[in-house]
Structures are given as structure tokens and as C-alpha cells.
Amino acid sequence: MNAHVKLDAPQGPSRRDVLVVGAVMAGSSLLVGCSVGELLSVGAKTEFGAFGPFIKIAEDGAVTVISKHIEFGQGNHAGLAAIVAEELDADWAKVKVEQAPAIAKVYANLGMGVQGTGGSTAISNSWEQLRKAGAGARAMFVQAAAAKWSVPADQITVKDSIVSGGGKSATFAELLPDAAKITPPESPTLKDPKTFTLIGTDRVRRKDSRAKSTGEARFTIDVKAEDLITAMVAHAPRFGAKVKSFDATEAKKVAGVIDVVEIPSGVAVLADNTWAARQGRDALKVEWDETEAEKRGSEQLMAEFRDIAAGKGPTDLKWTPFDSKGDAAAKVEGETVELAYDFPYLAHATMEPMNCAAQIKDGKTRLTFASQIPTVDQLNxxxxxxxxxxxxxxxxxxxxxxxxxxxxxxSDYVVECVHIAKKAGKGRPVKLVWTREDDMHAGYFRPIVHHAVKVTLDKDGYPAAWRHRIVTQSIMKGSPMPMGELDETAVEGAKGSPYLKATPVVDAQVALPEAGVPVLWWRSVGATHTAYVMEHTIDQLARKAGKDPVAYRRALYEKAGAKRHLAAMDLAVEKAGAAPAGASRGIAVHESFGSVVAQVADVALAEGAEPRVVKVVTAIDCGVAVSPDQIAAQMEGGICYGLSAALYGEVTLKDGAVEQSNFDSYRVLRINEAPVVETHVVPSGNAPSGVGEPGTPVIAPAVANAMLAAGKPAVLRLPFVRQAV
Incomplete structure (x- = not known):
């Protein structure tokens, strides 16, 4: 009677399965005609209980919500569970969350087509799906009670896991045997949001706080198994280099070292424990073939990007338009403002560096770790x-x-772990451990970016023509997901900007030169640089026109029809009140991941001291606020993360090698440097949109604009505080 998910071992591949796996081995280009979810679920067989793949109800009536999204600190499990609990009318105190197995056909992110968490989509892509799951389960209990008590279904009510009607009542536990026999409705009736009693309240709090506070929560480092091998990998000092030869003599003398093996990305040391693996790796002697290695430094790469933006780059490099309007070739009269911005490589700097556990035994492969995109990890x-x-x-x-x-x-570190487990053999489980230095030196980074902006102003000081050039590496190159002609991640936040919509002539293009440095999306992706360029540029234009930055934005928003931007800005300004004495104030407004965020930053700028952000008032329009408390937490975390990068974040390369190694050389925001953050949610009846990332990109331009308001020069190169390495 319990709803459950069961994975059955395949009884042997079908002829179609054999063809599919052959195509997988050969490469995704041969997989035309197969949906991603169907293709990458081949080999997994599922059975679901009475309430489907997202809800499990135990004999005692406890409700478990099956989450297809990973929890890595953003608190989405509480929000996802609340969506189900609201429609099911379950007792929130007895609702739990369980991680879904990796089955893309069932648990795909509806916006990605694969099972994965990212792009601030956990709540938004699950909204209708989980509401229907909860409402369907509720309908089953209602029908069961109606039949048992001979009471019309429309006279049955449900509250806190208790079903009532006709003077009778019963718990979920009591009605479970009957409810489990009911066929779930295909299109259950959803609640009117006006009747929500859980969603939008402060009752929706995290379900994992106690477990994480007491150490009960399980992370990859906690994985234990009989005969477990711990491994570390020696990576090349330059990206693209390969192992030429290695001498493991000294490494094998280290007590606890089991073996040393070569894998595609380096040389792995296998040991009984982490310390032995690290000592063994330190004792290794590896000679690297750097024939194909990236040997340019970050300064050289940025100089080349600037040349490209100025039209001095390779003639075969393609420029792709991302916004175009009016006649760019026609001469537009008016004062011209030209600005150029540089953004450095950034490390993700996660509190938990990369790790993975893998076991290959009896023809089966099992991975235990924090998988963000299980489907891709399965494929690789x-x-x-x-x-x-x-x-x-x-x-x-x-x-x-x-x-x-x-x-x-x-799946870089995952693939490493699987290669090591395969080489270890004998079915022994392997736990791969990366240090923070490993991730700083051999990880993936937010790419360097150069923007060149030229704006011609009309007689009233507003943009009449806007020329924009972006030069950066492509994050999407090599992606198994279709990219099309334009890499949206490079231009999101500039493309479709209300400032461009309000400008009569727009000529905006992007170029994506090659570089050997591995790059990846970093919290808020393209908005990490486009928000800064658009918002800091607008402030400079407003001041050149002699207009208040808020009034200047308001005029452009009204012209562009950007009502959400206007509402968020007005709310943030209203709640911020008057600026405190001794602080300069800046504002920035930006839309990313479907949400609009406005931030008012108060910054203390003592002579000769680093900028100190005292307080940030933020307003966000993110549709229905499932968990106001968690929205506030994400704004706080996103602001601190973005502020950390704006003030200090910078990865530099010297002759192709990363110079930073840990938090001593890659400075991050300390607790005592964190500002007070006050969050306000713009009331909305729209479906939920992103929350995890939209707060991050807005803080940097808000601070830069506060510095501008204090008479400081525009900051055209980040970070604000540069440090020697």
C-alpha cells in the first residue's frame, strides 16, 4: 500500500538497448530520433506505488516527497515538499523529503530534458508537476472516504492529513488501504492560490537544518564501506597537458599506499586513507607533455579579447548578433560615451571540494555522491x-x-573516480577526494569577459544608439544540449535588456574566441558580467545627463514597458528610506532566471580603506513566494557570494598555470564583512521563477554605483580590491 519507487535490475538488454548503448559509445551524434530522457533511462526499470513517482505515504500516514532536485544548500527541498503538502493538505510537521533515483525519463528537469538541478529552476519547473501530484493524492483520499462513508465527495474536507465529512473523520493512515486502490485522476483540480494555507507562509522552513547541524546529514566525505580505497589524483600544472611518464617508487613507499595508476586526466594514488593518498601523491614524480597545453597568462588572454572587441582579432572569428534594432550604419547625432569593462576568471570556491564514490562489481556500477546532473553523469x-x-x-x-x-x-571528477574504480578492480569501492587546491588548479572557472560599449545620447541625455561588443569563451561549446547559433549564456542579461528596448538603434554582438582554460557556469552565469555592465553604464549615463539614477531608470523602464523592473525598484527604494550618515548609496536592477531583483546598497568609503557594504535592501519579483523565509536566505547568500567576487574574486594565470591555491590567495568575504540584508518580495500571482541566482549579479553594480555617487571614478575592471599573489 505504500507508494514507493523500485529499481529492478535489467533481465538482459533488448535488441534496441544494444543499438542504443552502441550509439552512446560512438557519440551522441548518432542518437538522432531518441528523446534524451528515454535514451538515458535505458537500463533502468521502474515500478511506482499508488501515489506515483513523487509521493510515498507510509502505513503511519507520514508523507515523503521524492525530490528530483539535489539539495546543496539552497533549501529547495523545503519548497518542493511544501508544494505537495499544500495541495495534499498534509500535516507539514510530518512531511519528509527523499532524494529521487537517477531516472531521467521520470525525473527530468522539465526545462532541461535531463535530470538535473540548475538555472534556478528547481521550484519553477516542479510547480505544476508537484501541485498535480499532491492534488491527485488528495483526490484519492477524498474518493476513498466518500465511498466508505457514503458521503458526496464535494462534502469531504482534508486538513493536516485528516479527512472529514458527514460527521466522520479519519487519518491518512486509516484511509491508506482504500485510497491506494483508487486510480489517480489525470487532471486533478488544483487549489485557488488565494486558499493556500502553507505556501507563502513562514511555516515553510528547511527540513534539513537539524541533520546538518548535528552531523547526521550524509555528504560524500561520510561514505564508508568495507575495503574502501581512498584516491587522489595528480593533475597537470597547465590545462591541456598530458602524462608523459611517471615514477611511483617513492609514492609506493608511503605506508598505506596500495597502488599508483595512470588515468586520462593524470596519475591516481590509491591508499587506505586520505592522508596516505595525499602523501603518496606528494611523493610522485610526473613528467608532463605540454605540447597542447594552454601557456598564455590571463593578462595576455584579456589583451587579446580587447583587441578582438576593437576589430583587431582574427579575421575568421565569427561575430554573432544578440540584439539589433534600427540602422546601425546610419550616423546618430549626439554626445558619445565609450566604456570598456574587464572581468576575471572566478573560482566556484565551494565549501565542499569535489569528491565521488564509485563501485564496479558484478557487472553493475554504483555512484554515491552529490550529483547535480545525474543524467550526464550516467552517460559519461x-x-x-x-x-x-x-x-x-x-x-x-x-x-x-x-x-x-x-x-x-x-563529469570531470566523476569520470576520474570511475576510471580509478575500474583500474582498482576486484569490486572494491573507491572514494576520490579533491583538495581545495585541486579545484583551484584543475577545476572549472567563470570565463574572463570583455565588454566594449558605445552609447550615443539624445538631447535629453537618454540612449539614442547603443553599440555593444562582448568577447568571452563559450561555456556551451561541447555541450550535449543543443546550443544553436548563439551561446545564450554569454549574453543573457544584456540581450533583451529594457535599456536596449528603450534605445532606438541597437547593434549588439558577441564573439567567442578559443582558450585552453576550462570554463563553466558560475552562479548567475552570464548575468555575472552583463548586470554589471548594463547597470554601471546606466548610472554613468544618468550622471552625465545630470539626472537622478532612479528617475533616469524609471523613464527608461516606462519607455520599454518594463513594469516588473519598475515595481521592484520602487519597492526597494521605498523600503530603503533615507541613506544613513557616512554612507554612499547605489542602486541596481536586473532580471535573470525569470525574476527581477532591485538592490539599494549603502557603502562606507573611508579614505584609504576598502569599500565596506553596510546594508543592502533588496526587492524581488519571483512570482508566487513558496517560502518567504528561504527567499530571504537566498537573497542574503546570493548577495554575499556576489559581493565576495566583486570585492576580491580573481583567478589569474601565469604562463598558463593558475596562481591561486586556497583562501589565502583567493580571498573571499568574511563573516564580519557581510552586510545587513533586508529582503522584500513583490506580491505576484505568477508562477514561481528563480531565486537561487538572481540576487548574486545585482550587488556588484549597486556597490559600484554607490562609489560613483561618492565621487569615485567608475570601476571598469573587477574586482574592486586587487591583491598580489
Whole structure:
């Protein structure tokens, strides 16, 4: 009677399965005609209980929501559970959350087509899906009670897991045997949001806080198993280099070292424990073939990007328009403002560095770790062990942060672990451990970016023509997801900006030159730089026109029809009140991941001291606020993360090698530097939109604009505080 998810071992591949796995081995280009979810679930067989794949109800009536999204600190499990609990009318105190198995056909992110968490989509892509699941389960209990008590279904009510009607009542536990026999309705009736009693209240609090506070929560580092091997990998000092030869003599003398093996990405040391693995790795002697290695420094790469923007780059490099309007070739009269911005490489700097546990035994492969995109991890693993993607079992654990780092197309550290487990043999489980230095030196980064902006002003000081050039590496290159002609991640936040909509002539293009540095989405992706460029530019234009920055924005928003931007800005300004004495004030407004965020930053600027952000008042329009408390937490976390990068974040390369190694050389915001953050949610009846990322990109331009308001020069190169390495 319990709703459950069961994975059955395949009884042997069908002829179609054999063809599919052959295509997987050969490459995704041969997989035309197969949906991603169907293809990558081959090998996994499922059975679901009475309430479907998202709800499990125990004999005591306790409700467990099955989450297809990983929890890595953003608190989405509480919000996802609340959506189900609201429609089911379950007792919130007795609702739990369980991580879903890796089955893309069932648990795909509806916006991605694969099972994965990212792009601030956990709540938004699950909204209708989980409401229907909860409402369907509720309908089953109502029908069961109506039949048992001979009471019309429309006279049955449900509250806190108790079903009532006709003078009778029963708990979910008591009605479970009868409810489990009811066929779930295909289109259950959803609640009117006006009747919500849980969603939108402060009752929706995290379900994992106690477990994480007491150490009960399970992370990859906690994985234990009989005969477990711990491994560390020696990576090349430059990206693109390969192992030429290695001498493991000294490494094997270290007590606890079991073996040393070469894998595609380096040399792995296998040991009985982490310390032995690290000592063994330190004792290794590796000679690297750097024939194909990236040897340019970050300053050289940025100089090349600037040349490209100025039209001095390679003639075969393609420029792709991302916004165009009016006649760009026609001469537009008016004062011209030209600005150029540089953004550095950034590390994700997660609190928990990369790690993974893998076991290959009896023809089965099992991974235990914090998987952000299980479908991609299954595919990349299947290629190594020659198996059906869906047969790769993944147990997804909590993760100590991600910010995009755990979502690589190549499954870099996961693939390493699988290669090591395969080489270890004998079915022994392997736990791969990366240090923070490993991730700083061999990880993935937010790409460097250069923007060149030229704006011609009309007689009233507003943009009449806007020329924009963006030069950066492509994050989407090599993606298994279709990209099209334009890499949206490079231009999001500039493309479709209300400032461009309000400008009569627009000529905006992007170029994506090659570089050997691995890049990846970093919290808020393209908005990390486009928000800064658009918002800091607008403030400079407003001041040049002699207009108040808020009034200047308001005029452009009204012209562009950007009502949500206007509402968020007005709310933030209203709640901020008057600026405190001794602080300069800046504002920025930006839309990303479907949400609009406005931030008012008060910044103390003592002579000769680093900027100190005292307080940030933020307003967000994110549709229905499922969990106001968690929205506030994400605004606080996003602001601190974005402020950390704006003030200090910078990864530099010297002759192709990363110079930073840990938090001593890659400075991050300390607790005592964190500002007071006050969050206000714009009332909305729209479906929920992103929350995890939209707060991050707005803080940097808000602070830069506060510095501008204090008479400081425009900041055209980040970070604000640069430090020697």
C-alpha cells in the first residue's frame, strides 16, 4: 500500500538497448530520433506505488516527497515538499523529503530534458508537476472516504492529513488501504492560490537544518564501506597537458599506499586513507607533455579579447548578433560615451571540494555522491564501463555548495573516480577526494569577459544608439544540449535588456574566441558580467545627463514597458528610506532566471580603506513566494557570494598555470564583512521563477554605483580590491 519507487535490475538488454548503448559509445551524434530522457533511462526499470513517482505515504500516514532536485544548500527541498503538502493538505510537521533515483525519463528537469538541478529552476519547473501530484493524492483520499462513508465527495474536507465529512473523520493512515486502490485522476483540480494555507507562509522552513547541524546529514566525505580505497589524483600544472611518464617508487613507499595508476586526466594514488593518498601523491614524480597545453597568462588572454572587441582579432572569428534594432550604419547625432569593462576568471570556491564514490562489481556500477546532473553523469560513466546509461545507479547525497561547479558536461571528477574504480578492480569501492587546491588548479572557472560599449545620447541625455561588443569563451561549446547559433549564456542579461528596448538603434554582438582554460557556469552565469555592465553604464549615463539614477531608470523602464523592473525598484527604494550618515548609496536592477531583483546598497568609503557594504535592501519579483523565509536566505547568500567576487574574486594565470591555491590567495568575504540584508518580495500571482541566482549579479553594480555617487571614478575592471599573489 505504500507508494514507493523500485529499481529492478535489467533481465538482459533488448535488441534496441544494444543499438542504443552502441550509439552512446560512438557519440551522441548518432542518437538522432531518441528523446534524451528515454535514451538515458535505458537500463533502468521502474515500478511506482499508488501515489506515483513523487509521493510515498507510509502505513503511519507520514508523507515523503521524492525530490528530483539535489539539495546543496539552497533549501529547495523545503519548497518542493511544501508544494505537495499544500495541495495534499498534509500535516507539514510530518512531511519528509527523499532524494529521487537517477531516472531521467521520470525525473527530468522539465526545462532541461535531463535530470538535473540548475538555472534556478528547481521550484519553477516542479510547480505544476508537484501541485498535480499532491492534488491527485488528495483526490484519492477524498474518493476513498466518500465511498466508505457514503458521503458526496464535494462534502469531504482534508486538513493536516485528516479527512472529514458527514460527521466522520479519519487519518491518512486509516484511509491508506482504500485510497491506494483508487486510480489517480489525470487532471486533478488544483487549489485557488488565494486558499493556500502553507505556501507563502513562514511555516515553510528547511527540513534539513537539524541533520546538518548535528552531523547526521550524509555528504560524500561520510561514505564508508568495507575495503574502501581512498584516491587522489595528480593533475597537470597547465590545462591541456598530458602524462608523459611517471615514477611511483617513492609514492609506493608511503605506508598505506596500495597502488599508483595512470588515468586520462593524470596519475591516481590509491591508499587506505586520505592522508596516505595525499602523501603518496606528494611523493610522485610526473613528467608532463605540454605540447597542447594552454601557456598564455590571463593578462595576455584579456589583451587579446580587447583587441578582438576593437576589430583587431582574427579575421575568421565569427561575430554573432544578440540584439539589433534600427540602422546601425546610419550616423546618430549626439554626445558619445565609450566604456570598456574587464572581468576575471572566478573560482566556484565551494565549501565542499569535489569528491565521488564509485563501485564496479558484478557487472553493475554504483555512484554515491552529490550529483547535480545525474543524467550526464550516467552517460559519461556508461561510456567508461560499457553499460546502458540507465543501469548506472546513482545515490545522490547532500552537497556542500555547487554554484554550477558540479554540473560539468564532462563529469570531470566523476569520470576520474570511475576510471580509478575500474583500474582498482576486484569490486572494491573507491572514494576520490579533491583538495581545495585541486579545484583551484584543475577545476572549472567563470570565463574572463570583455565588454566594449558605445552609447550615443539624445538631447535629453537618454540612449539614442547603443553599440555593444562582448568577447568571452563559450561555456556551451561541447555541450550535449543543443546550443544553436548563439551561446545564450554569454549574453543573457544584456540581450533583451529594457535599456536596449528603450534605445532606438541597437547593434549588439558577441564573439567567442578559443582558450585552453576550462570554463563553466558560475552562479548567475552570464548575468555575472552583463548586470554589471548594463547597470554601471546606466548610472554613468544618468550622471552625465545630470539626472537622478532612479528617475533616469524609471523613464527608461516606462519607455520599454518594463513594469516588473519598475515595481521592484520602487519597492526597494521605498523600503530603503533615507541613506544613513557616512554612507554612499547605489542602486541596481536586473532580471535573470525569470525574476527581477532591485538592490539599494549603502557603502562606507573611508579614505584609504576598502569599500565596506553596510546594508543592502533588496526587492524581488519571483512570482508566487513558496517560502518567504528561504527567499530571504537566498537573497542574503546570493548577495554575499556576489559581493565576495566583486570585492576580491580573481583567478589569474601565469604562463598558463593558475596562481591561486586556497583562501589565502583567493580571498573571499568574511563573516564580519557581510552586510545587513533586508529582503522584500513583490506580491505576484505568477508562477514561481528563480531565486537561487538572481540576487548574486545585482550587488556588484549597486556597490559600484554607490562609489560613483561618492565621487569615485567608475570601476571598469573587477574586482574592486586587487591583491598580489
Amino acid at each position: 560513466t556508461a561510456k567508461i564501463v560499457t553499460a546502458l546509461p540507465g543501469s548506472i545507479e546513482i545515490e545522490t547525497l547532500f552537497a556542500g555548495g555547487s554554484f554550477g561547479r558540479r554540473a560539468t558536461f564532462q
